[in-house]
Amino acid sequence: MTAHDAMLDDVAVYALGAMTAADAARVEEHLRTCAQCRSEYAQLRPTIGALAYAAESCPDETQGAIVAGPLLKARIMREIRRDAAAPPAANVAEMRAVRPIVWPAYAVAAACLAIALFNGIINISLNDQVRQSRTEVAQVATQNRRLLQELAHQRVALADLVAPDSEHYAVDHGEVVRHGKRLYLAMDAMPPPPKGKVYQAWTLHRGATRMSPSVTFVPNPKGVAVIPIPVDASSVAAVAVSVEPDGGSKQPTSTPTFVLKLSS
Amino acid sequence: MVEDAARLMAHVRSKDAAAFEALYDGYHRLVYGVAMRMLNDVAAAEDVTQAVFLKIWSAPQLFQGGNFAGWLVRMTRNRALDLLRSKSYRQEELPQTEPAGEMLEDAAFAHIDADLVRSALAQLPAEQRDLIELGFFGGVTHEEMSRRTGIPLGTIKTRIRAGLRKLRGTLQEAVAV
Numbered sequence: 140m141t142a143h144d145a146m147l148d149d150v151a152v153y154a155l156g157a158m159t160a161a162d163a164a165r166v167e168e169h170l171r172t173c174a175q176c177r178s179e180y181a182q183l184r185p186t187i188g189a190l191a192y193a194a195e196s197c198p199d200e201t202q203g204a205i206v207a208g209p210l211l212k213a214r215i216m217r218e219i220r221r222d223a224a225a226p227p228a229a230n231v232a233e234m235r236a237v238r239p240i241v242w243p244a245y246a247v248a249a250a251c252l253a254i255a256l257f258n259g260i261i262n263i264s265l266n267d268q269v270r271q272s273r274t275e276v277a278q279v280a281t282q283n284r285r286l287l288q289e290l291a292h293q294r295v296a297l298a299d300l301v302a303p304d305s306e307h308y309a310v311d312h313g314e315v316v317r318h319g320k321r322l323y324l325a326m327d328a329m330p331p332p333p334k335g336k337v338y339q340a341w342t343l344h345r346g347a348t349r350m351s352p353s354v355t356f357v358p359n360p361k362g363v364a365v366i367p368i369p370v371d372a373s374s375v376a377a378v379a380v381s382v383e384p385d386g387g388s389k390q391p392t393s394t395p396t397f398v399l400k401l402s403s
Numbered sequence: 404m405v406e407d408a409a410r411l412m413a414h415v416r417s418k419d420a421a422a423f424e425a426l427y428d429g430y431h432r433l434v435y436g437v438a439m440r441m442l443n444d445v446a447a448a449e450d451v452t453q454a455v456f457l458k459i460w461s462a463p464q465l466f467q468g469g470n471f472a473g474w475l476v477r478m479t480r481n482r483a484l485d486l487l488r489s490k491s492y493r494q495e496e497l498p499q500t501e502p503a504g505e506m507l508e509d510a511a512f513a514h515i516d517a518d519l520v521r522s523a524l525a526q527l528p529a530e531q532r533d534l535i536e537l538g539f540f541g542g543v544t545h546e547e548m549s550r551r552t553g554i555p556l557g558t559i560k561t562r563i564r565a566g567l568r569k570l571r572g573t574l575q576e577a578v579a580v
Binding site for chain 1: 431448452496497499519
Protein backbone atom coordinates (compact mmCIF):
# COMPACT_ATOMS: atom_id res chain seq x y z
CA MET A 140 0.00 0.00 0.00
CA THR A 141 1.34 3.38 -0.98
CA ALA A 142 1.23 6.42 1.24
CA HIS A 143 -1.49 7.80 -0.96
CA ASP A 144 -3.55 4.63 -0.64
CA ALA A 145 -3.34 5.14 3.09
CA MET A 146 -4.54 8.69 2.57
CA LEU A 147 -7.52 7.40 0.58
CA ASP A 148 -8.37 5.20 3.57
CA ASP A 149 -8.15 8.28 5.76
CA VAL A 150 -10.52 10.07 3.41
CA ALA A 151 -13.04 7.26 3.85
CA VAL A 152 -12.82 7.49 7.65
CA TYR A 153 -13.10 11.26 7.38
CA ALA A 154 -16.20 10.92 5.19
CA LEU A 155 -17.70 8.58 7.77
CA GLY A 156 -17.18 11.27 10.37
CA ALA A 157 -15.07 9.00 12.57
CA MET A 158 -12.00 11.15 12.97
CA THR A 159 -10.80 13.37 15.76
CA ALA A 160 -10.59 17.08 14.98
CA ALA A 161 -6.81 16.92 14.61
CA ASP A 162 -6.87 14.02 12.14
CA ALA A 163 -9.78 15.60 10.29
CA ALA A 164 -7.84 18.84 9.90
CA ARG A 165 -4.94 16.92 8.35
CA VAL A 166 -7.27 15.23 5.83
CA GLU A 167 -9.00 18.52 5.00
CA GLU A 168 -5.65 20.08 4.31
CA HIS A 169 -4.81 17.25 1.94
CA LEU A 170 -8.19 17.41 0.20
CA ARG A 171 -7.50 21.00 -0.80
CA THR A 172 -4.58 19.90 -2.91
CA CYS A 173 -5.45 16.35 -4.08
CA ALA A 174 -8.04 15.93 -6.82
CA GLN A 175 -8.04 12.14 -6.52
CA CYS A 176 -8.89 12.26 -2.83
CA ARG A 177 -11.51 14.95 -3.43
CA SER A 178 -13.09 12.66 -6.00
CA GLU A 179 -13.01 9.74 -3.55
CA TYR A 180 -14.61 11.88 -0.88
CA ALA A 181 -17.27 13.14 -3.29
CA GLN A 182 -18.12 9.54 -4.17
CA LEU A 183 -18.30 8.25 -0.63
CA ARG A 184 -20.11 11.14 0.99
CA PRO A 185 -23.58 10.41 -0.47
CA THR A 186 -23.23 6.85 0.77
CA ILE A 187 -22.70 8.15 4.29
CA GLY A 188 -25.81 10.30 3.90
CA ALA A 189 -27.80 7.27 2.80
CA LEU A 190 -26.42 5.26 5.71
CA ALA A 191 -28.55 7.30 8.09
CA TYR A 192 -31.69 5.73 6.67
CA ALA A 193 -30.70 2.47 8.30
CA ALA A 194 -31.59 4.12 11.59
CA GLU A 195 -34.84 5.66 10.43
CA SER A 196 -37.44 4.78 13.01
CA CYS A 197 -40.48 3.00 11.76
CA PRO A 198 -44.00 4.22 12.46
CA ASP A 199 -45.02 0.68 13.23
CA GLU A 200 -43.65 -0.41 16.58
CA THR A 201 -44.62 -3.98 15.86
CA GLN A 202 -41.70 -4.00 13.42
CA GLY A 203 -39.36 -3.57 16.33
CA ALA A 204 -38.44 0.04 15.75
CA ILE A 205 -38.61 2.83 18.25
CA VAL A 206 -40.67 5.85 17.37
CA ALA A 207 -40.64 9.37 18.71
CA GLY A 208 -43.17 10.01 21.43
CA PRO A 209 -46.48 11.49 20.26
CA LEU A 210 -46.01 14.50 22.49
CA LEU A 211 -42.78 15.48 20.77
CA LYS A 212 -44.51 16.82 17.69
CA ALA A 213 -47.06 18.66 19.80
CA ARG A 214 -44.24 20.23 21.81
CA ILE A 215 -42.36 21.34 18.72
CA MET A 216 -45.41 22.59 16.85
CA ARG A 217 -46.54 24.59 19.87
CA GLU A 218 -43.29 26.56 19.73
CA ILE A 219 -43.46 26.89 15.97
CA ARG A 220 -47.01 28.21 15.96
CA ARG A 221 -46.25 30.61 18.78
CA ASP A 222 -43.31 31.96 16.80
CA ALA A 223 -45.24 31.98 13.51
CA ALA A 224 -47.92 34.13 15.13
CA ALA A 225 -45.38 36.77 16.13
CA PRO A 226 -43.98 39.12 13.52
CA PRO A 227 -40.51 37.97 12.46
CA ALA A 228 -37.82 40.08 14.06
CA ALA A 229 -35.96 40.35 10.76
CA ASN A 230 -39.02 41.75 9.02
CA VAL A 231 -39.51 44.32 11.72
CA ALA A 232 -35.90 45.34 11.34
CA GLU A 233 -36.33 45.59 7.58
CA MET A 234 -39.44 47.73 7.95
CA ARG A 235 -37.60 50.05 10.26
CA ALA A 236 -34.70 50.24 7.85
CA VAL A 237 -36.94 51.09 4.92
CA ARG A 238 -39.00 53.73 6.66
CA PRO A 239 -36.98 55.49 9.32
CA ILE A 240 -39.91 57.54 10.66
CA VAL A 241 -39.13 59.70 13.69
CA TRP A 242 -42.26 60.53 15.64
CA PRO A 243 -42.41 63.85 17.47
CA ALA A 244 -42.65 63.47 21.23
CA TYR A 245 -46.11 65.06 21.39
CA ALA A 246 -47.38 62.62 18.77
CA VAL A 247 -46.00 59.72 20.77
CA ALA A 248 -47.58 61.10 23.93
CA ALA A 249 -50.91 61.59 22.14
CA ALA A 250 -50.75 58.07 20.77
CA CYS A 251 -49.97 56.70 24.23
CA LEU A 252 -52.86 58.66 25.71
CA ALA A 253 -55.19 57.42 22.98
CA ILE A 254 -54.08 53.86 23.58
CA ALA A 255 -54.50 54.29 27.34
CA LEU A 256 -57.99 55.75 26.88
CA PHE A 257 -58.90 53.01 24.44
CA ASN A 258 -57.62 50.37 26.83
CA GLY A 259 -59.51 52.04 29.67
CA ILE A 260 -62.75 51.96 27.69
CA ILE A 261 -62.14 48.37 26.74
CA ASN A 262 -61.44 47.53 30.39
CA ILE A 263 -64.61 49.24 31.58
CA SER A 264 -66.60 47.45 28.94
CA LEU A 265 -65.02 44.12 29.86
CA ASN A 266 -65.61 44.76 33.56
CA ASP A 267 -69.27 45.48 32.84
CA GLN A 268 -69.51 42.30 30.83
CA VAL A 269 -67.89 40.33 33.61
CA ARG A 270 -70.25 41.85 36.21
CA GLN A 271 -73.24 41.13 34.00
CA SER A 272 -72.08 37.57 33.42
CA ARG A 273 -71.60 37.05 37.15
CA THR A 274 -75.12 38.37 37.82
CA GLU A 275 -76.54 36.07 35.16
CA VAL A 276 -74.66 33.11 36.59
CA ALA A 277 -75.96 33.95 40.09
CA GLN A 278 -79.51 34.22 38.75
CA VAL A 279 -79.25 30.89 36.97
CA ALA A 280 -77.82 29.31 40.12
CA THR A 281 -80.68 30.72 42.21
CA GLN A 282 -83.20 29.51 39.65
CA ASN A 283 -81.59 26.08 39.68
CA ARG A 284 -81.77 25.94 43.47
CA ARG A 285 -85.42 26.96 43.35
CA LEU A 286 -86.22 24.35 40.72
CA LEU A 287 -84.40 21.69 42.70
CA GLN A 288 -86.33 22.68 45.82
CA GLU A 289 -89.60 22.53 43.89
CA LEU A 290 -88.64 19.17 42.50
CA ALA A 291 -87.81 17.92 45.99
CA HIS A 292 -91.13 19.25 47.31
CA GLN A 293 -93.00 17.62 44.44
CA ARG A 294 -91.29 14.31 45.17
CA VAL A 295 -92.27 14.58 48.84
CA ALA A 296 -95.82 15.54 47.85
CA LEU A 297 -96.08 12.64 45.47
CA ALA A 298 -94.84 10.26 48.11
CA ASP A 299 -97.34 11.69 50.61
CA LEU A 300 -100.24 11.51 48.16
CA VAL A 301 -99.67 7.83 47.37
CA ALA A 302 -98.57 6.75 50.84
CA PRO A 303 -100.80 3.90 52.05
CA ASP A 304 -101.25 5.56 55.44
CA SER A 305 -102.27 8.96 54.05
CA GLU A 306 -105.81 10.22 54.76
CA HIS A 307 -107.90 11.31 51.77
CA TYR A 308 -110.95 13.58 52.20
CA ALA A 309 -113.13 14.06 49.12
CA VAL A 310 -114.17 17.66 48.30
CA ASP A 311 -115.66 19.38 45.23
CA HIS A 312 -113.21 18.92 42.30
CA GLY A 313 -110.66 17.00 44.31
CA GLU A 314 -109.56 15.95 47.72
CA VAL A 315 -107.67 17.05 50.78
CA VAL A 316 -104.82 14.74 51.73
CA ARG A 317 -103.19 14.54 55.12
CA HIS A 318 -100.07 12.53 55.75
CA GLY A 319 -98.49 12.94 59.12
CA LYS A 320 -97.93 16.63 59.69
CA ARG A 321 -98.34 17.55 56.00
CA LEU A 322 -101.52 18.69 54.34
CA TYR A 323 -102.34 19.00 50.63
CA LEU A 324 -105.08 20.14 48.32
CA ALA A 325 -105.17 17.78 45.34
CA MET A 326 -107.60 19.34 42.91
CA ASP A 327 -108.76 18.00 39.54
CA ALA A 328 -111.08 19.49 36.90
CA MET A 329 -111.32 22.64 38.99
CA PRO A 330 -112.86 25.53 37.02
CA PRO A 331 -110.58 28.50 36.52
CA PRO A 332 -111.23 31.39 38.90
CA PRO A 333 -112.91 34.51 37.45
CA LYS A 334 -110.62 37.06 35.91
CA GLY A 335 -108.67 38.96 38.58
CA LYS A 336 -109.48 36.28 41.12
CA VAL A 337 -107.59 33.35 42.62
CA TYR A 338 -108.42 30.46 44.85
CA GLN A 339 -107.29 30.82 48.45
CA ALA A 340 -106.98 28.11 51.09
CA TRP A 341 -108.02 28.67 54.70
CA THR A 342 -107.18 26.66 57.80
CA LEU A 343 -108.92 26.52 61.14
CA HIS A 344 -106.54 25.66 63.96
CA ARG A 345 -107.77 23.56 66.77
CA GLY A 346 -109.30 25.79 69.49
CA ALA A 347 -109.47 28.79 67.10
CA THR A 348 -112.75 30.48 66.19
CA ARG A 349 -111.69 32.13 62.93
CA MET A 350 -110.16 30.81 59.74
CA SER A 351 -106.54 31.77 59.04
CA PRO A 352 -105.55 32.80 55.49
CA SER A 353 -103.25 30.39 53.69
CA VAL A 354 -101.84 30.07 50.18
CA THR A 355 -103.49 31.29 47.01
CA PHE A 356 -103.39 29.28 43.82
CA VAL A 357 -104.68 28.93 40.29
CA PRO A 358 -105.14 25.45 38.79
CA ASN A 359 -103.51 24.65 35.47
CA PRO A 360 -105.57 24.73 32.24
CA LYS A 361 -106.77 21.19 32.95
CA GLY A 362 -107.98 22.27 36.36
CA VAL A 363 -105.25 20.38 38.21
CA ALA A 364 -103.51 21.78 41.28
CA VAL A 365 -101.54 20.02 43.99
CA ILE A 366 -101.07 22.58 46.74
CA PRO A 367 -99.13 21.91 49.92
CA ILE A 368 -100.65 23.85 52.79
CA PRO A 369 -97.81 25.33 54.84
CA VAL A 370 -99.11 24.30 58.23
CA ASP A 371 -98.70 21.57 60.82
CA ALA A 372 -101.53 19.29 59.74
CA SER A 373 -101.89 17.80 63.18
CA SER A 374 -102.94 21.22 64.55
CA VAL A 375 -105.58 21.89 61.86
CA ALA A 376 -109.25 21.18 62.54
CA ALA A 377 -110.71 22.30 59.19
CA VAL A 378 -109.71 23.42 55.69
CA ALA A 379 -111.63 25.65 53.29
CA VAL A 380 -111.14 27.15 49.81
CA SER A 381 -112.75 30.31 48.49
CA VAL A 382 -112.40 32.58 45.49
CA GLU A 383 -110.61 35.77 46.45
CA PRO A 384 -109.18 38.82 44.73
CA ASP A 385 -105.73 38.32 43.20
CA GLY A 386 -103.21 38.59 45.98
CA GLY A 387 -105.49 36.95 48.56
CA SER A 388 -107.56 38.21 51.48
CA LYS A 389 -107.13 38.37 55.23
CA GLN A 390 -110.55 36.82 55.66
CA PRO A 391 -112.94 35.15 53.22
CA THR A 392 -114.85 37.57 51.01
CA SER A 393 -116.93 34.90 49.21
CA THR A 394 -118.78 31.74 50.03
CA PRO A 395 -116.20 28.94 50.25
CA THR A 396 -116.26 26.38 47.49
CA PHE A 397 -115.86 23.85 50.27
CA VAL A 398 -115.24 23.61 53.99
CA LEU A 399 -113.82 20.33 55.24
CA LYS A 400 -113.60 19.30 58.82
CA LEU A 401 -110.64 17.03 59.51
CA SER A 402 -110.85 14.20 61.92
CA SER A 403 -108.69 14.61 64.96
CA MET B 404 -38.82 14.14 -1.86
CA VAL B 405 -35.76 16.32 -2.47
CA GLU B 406 -37.82 18.69 -4.58
CA ASP B 407 -40.58 18.62 -2.00
CA ALA B 408 -38.17 19.39 0.80
CA ALA B 409 -36.64 22.30 -1.10
CA ARG B 410 -40.09 23.68 -1.85
CA LEU B 411 -41.20 23.26 1.75
CA MET B 412 -38.02 24.90 3.02
CA ALA B 413 -38.80 27.90 0.84
CA HIS B 414 -42.12 28.20 2.65
CA VAL B 415 -40.48 27.67 6.01
CA ARG B 416 -38.31 30.70 5.26
CA SER B 417 -41.58 32.65 5.12
CA LYS B 418 -42.54 31.27 8.54
CA ASP B 419 -45.10 28.89 7.12
CA ALA B 420 -45.96 26.58 10.02
CA ALA B 421 -47.91 24.18 7.78
CA ALA B 422 -44.87 23.68 5.55
CA PHE B 423 -42.74 23.08 8.62
CA GLU B 424 -45.21 20.51 9.88
CA ALA B 425 -45.06 18.70 6.55
CA LEU B 426 -41.27 18.59 6.81
CA TYR B 427 -41.50 17.28 10.33
CA ASP B 428 -43.92 14.57 9.28
CA GLY B 429 -41.65 13.57 6.43
CA TYR B 430 -38.32 13.56 8.23
CA HIS B 431 -38.75 13.26 11.97
CA ARG B 432 -38.35 9.49 11.88
CA LEU B 433 -34.98 9.87 10.20
CA VAL B 434 -33.79 12.48 12.69
CA TYR B 435 -35.11 10.67 15.71
CA GLY B 436 -33.83 7.34 14.46
CA VAL B 437 -30.28 8.63 14.01
CA ALA B 438 -30.36 10.42 17.37
CA MET B 439 -31.72 7.35 19.10
CA ARG B 440 -29.17 5.09 17.47
CA MET B 441 -26.36 7.38 18.59
CA LEU B 442 -27.56 8.20 22.08
CA ASN B 443 -29.62 5.17 23.01
CA ASP B 444 -31.69 7.39 25.26
CA VAL B 445 -35.29 8.31 24.48
CA ALA B 446 -35.28 11.67 26.25
CA ALA B 447 -31.93 12.68 24.75
CA ALA B 448 -33.03 11.57 21.27
CA GLU B 449 -36.19 13.63 21.60
CA ASP B 450 -34.17 16.63 22.77
CA VAL B 451 -31.94 16.33 19.72
CA THR B 452 -34.93 15.94 17.41
CA GLN B 453 -36.54 19.00 18.90
CA ALA B 454 -33.33 21.02 18.66
CA VAL B 455 -32.78 20.04 15.03
CA PHE B 456 -36.29 20.93 13.92
CA LEU B 457 -36.33 24.18 15.86
CA LYS B 458 -33.06 25.03 14.16
CA ILE B 459 -34.68 24.38 10.79
CA TRP B 460 -37.39 26.82 11.76
CA SER B 461 -35.16 29.51 13.21
CA ALA B 462 -32.37 29.31 10.63
CA PRO B 463 -33.78 27.85 7.40
CA GLN B 464 -31.19 29.78 5.41
CA LEU B 465 -28.60 27.24 6.56
CA PHE B 466 -30.03 24.85 3.99
CA GLN B 467 -28.71 26.05 0.66
CA GLY B 468 -30.10 23.34 -1.56
CA GLY B 469 -29.01 19.80 -2.35
CA ASN B 470 -29.93 16.69 -0.44
CA PHE B 471 -32.14 17.85 2.41
CA ALA B 472 -32.03 14.50 4.20
CA GLY B 473 -28.23 14.47 4.08
CA TRP B 474 -28.10 17.97 5.51
CA LEU B 475 -30.57 17.01 8.18
CA VAL B 476 -28.66 13.92 9.18
CA ARG B 477 -25.44 15.92 9.46
CA MET B 478 -27.14 18.40 11.76
CA THR B 479 -28.59 15.57 13.81
CA ARG B 480 -25.32 13.76 14.11
CA ASN B 481 -23.48 16.93 15.09
CA ARG B 482 -26.10 17.74 17.71
CA ALA B 483 -25.91 14.24 19.13
CA LEU B 484 -22.10 14.42 19.25
CA ASP B 485 -22.36 17.77 21.05
CA LEU B 486 -24.70 16.19 23.55
CA LEU B 487 -22.34 13.29 24.10
CA ARG B 488 -19.55 15.77 24.74
CA SER B 489 -21.58 17.97 27.07
CA LYS B 490 -22.78 15.03 29.11
CA SER B 491 -19.34 13.50 29.25
CA TYR B 492 -20.90 10.17 28.53
CA ARG B 493 -17.58 8.92 27.31
CA GLN B 494 -14.03 9.64 28.26
CA GLU B 495 -12.38 9.23 24.87
CA GLU B 496 -12.14 11.92 22.26
CA LEU B 497 -15.15 12.12 20.01
CA PRO B 498 -15.13 12.68 16.25
CA GLN B 499 -15.22 16.20 15.04
CA THR B 500 -18.55 17.64 14.02
CA GLU B 501 -18.97 18.24 10.33
CA PRO B 502 -19.49 21.61 8.68
CA ALA B 503 -23.22 22.23 8.45
CA GLY B 504 -22.89 24.13 5.21
CA GLU B 505 -21.37 21.27 3.25
CA MET B 506 -23.61 20.14 0.42
CA LEU B 507 -21.70 17.23 -1.01
CA GLU B 508 -24.57 14.80 -0.75
CA ASP B 509 -25.93 14.53 -4.24
CA ALA B 510 -29.43 13.47 -5.13
CA ALA B 511 -28.35 9.97 -6.14
CA PHE B 512 -29.74 8.42 -2.99
CA ALA B 513 -32.44 10.97 -2.37
CA HIS B 514 -35.21 8.49 -3.00
CA ILE B 515 -33.68 5.69 -1.03
CA ASP B 516 -35.58 4.04 1.76
CA ALA B 517 -34.63 2.45 5.04
CA ASP B 518 -35.20 -1.12 3.93
CA LEU B 519 -32.89 -0.68 0.97
CA VAL B 520 -30.07 0.68 3.13
CA ARG B 521 -30.55 -1.99 5.78
CA SER B 522 -30.46 -4.63 3.09
CA ALA B 523 -27.28 -3.17 1.59
CA LEU B 524 -25.66 -3.00 5.00
CA ALA B 525 -26.60 -6.60 5.67
CA GLN B 526 -24.69 -7.62 2.57
CA LEU B 527 -21.44 -6.23 3.94
CA PRO B 528 -19.04 -8.52 5.75
CA ALA B 529 -19.63 -8.10 9.47
CA GLU B 530 -16.03 -6.91 9.98
CA GLN B 531 -16.76 -3.94 7.70
CA ARG B 532 -20.37 -3.32 8.71
CA ASP B 533 -19.62 -3.22 12.42
CA LEU B 534 -16.90 -0.62 12.00
CA ILE B 535 -19.00 1.56 9.73
CA GLU B 536 -21.94 1.47 12.12
CA LEU B 537 -19.67 2.09 15.07
CA GLY B 538 -18.18 5.10 13.34
CA PHE B 539 -21.38 6.61 12.04
CA PHE B 540 -23.92 5.82 14.72
CA GLY B 541 -21.61 5.13 17.62
CA GLY B 542 -19.71 8.38 17.30
CA VAL B 543 -16.49 6.43 17.77
CA THR B 544 -13.21 7.49 16.19
CA HIS B 545 -11.13 5.03 14.23
CA GLU B 546 -8.47 5.19 16.94
CA GLU B 547 -11.00 4.23 19.58
CA MET B 548 -12.21 1.40 17.32
CA SER B 549 -8.68 0.11 17.20
CA ARG B 550 -8.36 0.32 20.97
CA ARG B 551 -11.66 -1.46 21.54
CA THR B 552 -11.17 -4.23 19.02
CA GLY B 553 -7.44 -4.65 19.08
CA ILE B 554 -7.40 -4.41 15.28
CA PRO B 555 -4.52 -2.34 13.87
CA LEU B 556 -5.43 1.22 12.93
CA GLY B 557 -4.50 0.72 9.28
CA THR B 558 -6.75 -2.33 9.03
CA ILE B 559 -9.61 -0.42 10.58
CA LYS B 560 -9.30 2.32 7.98
CA THR B 561 -8.97 -0.11 5.09
CA ARG B 562 -12.04 -2.04 6.17
CA ILE B 563 -14.05 1.13 6.52
CA ARG B 564 -13.13 2.29 3.06
CA ALA B 565 -13.75 -1.11 1.50
CA GLY B 566 -17.10 -1.33 3.24
CA LEU B 567 -18.19 2.14 2.14
CA ARG B 568 -17.23 1.46 -1.47
CA LYS B 569 -19.12 -1.82 -1.46
CA LEU B 570 -22.09 -0.15 0.15
CA ARG B 571 -22.07 2.54 -2.48
CA GLY B 572 -21.98 -0.04 -5.24
CA THR B 573 -24.90 -1.98 -3.76
CA LEU B 574 -26.98 1.14 -3.28
CA GLN B 575 -26.25 2.35 -6.81
CA GLU B 576 -27.39 -0.97 -8.20
CA ALA B 577 -30.53 -0.92 -6.10
CA VAL B 578 -31.38 2.63 -7.14
CA ALA B 579 -30.70 1.86 -10.79
CA VAL B 580 -33.13 -1.07 -10.79
